[in-house]
Amino acid sequence: MKHLRKCVLQLSAISALLLSLAACSEQLDSAAASTEKAQANSAVVSLDVYKSPTCGCCGKWMEHADASGFETLGHHPVDLNQFKIDKGITAPYQSCHTAVSQEGYVFEGHIPADIIHRFLANPPANALGLVVPGMPVGSPGMEVGSRQDEYAVLVLYKDGSDDIYEHIGSAQ
Incomplete structure (x- = not known):
């Protein structure tokens, strides 16, 4: 049982880490898209x-x-x-x-x-x-x-x- 709880905690930690990375990635993609849009607008x-x-x-x-x-x-x-x-x-x-x-x-x-x-x-x-x-x-x-x-x-x-x-x- 102790081993199972340790595995669940590790999986939870890994899941939280993956969700954080995904959220950061979306923010970076959004920032990159905003930068590209600003550059396109400045090219007018x-x-x-x-x-x-x-x-x-x-x-x-x-x-x-x-x-x-x-x-x-x-x-x-x-x-x-x-x-x-x-x-x-x-x-x-x-x-x-x-x-x-x-x-x-x-x-x-x-x-x-x-x-x-x-x-x-x-x-x-x-x-x-x-x-x-x-x-x-x-x-x-x-x-x-x-x-x-x-x-x-x-x-x-x-x-x-x-x-x-x-x-x-x-x-x-």
């Missing part, structure tokens, strides 16, 4: 978007960017054209809105958000940012049914030159 990229207060397609582009992991904040400068020029975006490259990242990169026009994410992950040397001149139909914020115009996303360099960053549509 903010874009300041400079646009006309009356432009509807700019608002649609901002919704596209927000749905793709960006956090956009709209601004309405008195002289939007001069703002663009001050940022290095000359007339041939201009569109209706200019987004500026925290790092100072500019994103002119209706650029797909996934392309901006890729650019920010690995920006080319001496890049000012990306531009989609004009307002191509089918670009984010410029959707018209199923129509998709071909266009190029250009990388704009600080010296004013450009290069094709990516083709959109069938011209490749």
Whole structure:
């Protein structure tokens, strides 16, 4: 009987130890999940978007960017054209809105958000940012049914030159 009681006490102690370890493990898993969630939230990229207060397609582009992991904040400068020029975006490259990242990169026009994410992950040397001149139909914020115009996303360099960053549509 004494031996049985000793075995029961040992089993009880082992069970308590296992339950404690399991509870600690769940707390560690919960803490790890909270840390991962906080890191994911801190990875949200903010874009300041400079646009006309009356432009509807700019608002649609901002919704596209927000749905793709960006956090956009709209601004309405008195002289939007001069703002663009001050940022290095000359007339041939201009569109209706200019987004500026925290790092100072500019994103002119209706650029797909996934392309901006890729650019920010690995920006080319001496890049000012990306531009989609004009307002191509089918670009984010410029959707018209199923129509998709071909266009190029250009990388704009600080010296004013450009290069094709990516083709959109069938011209490749």
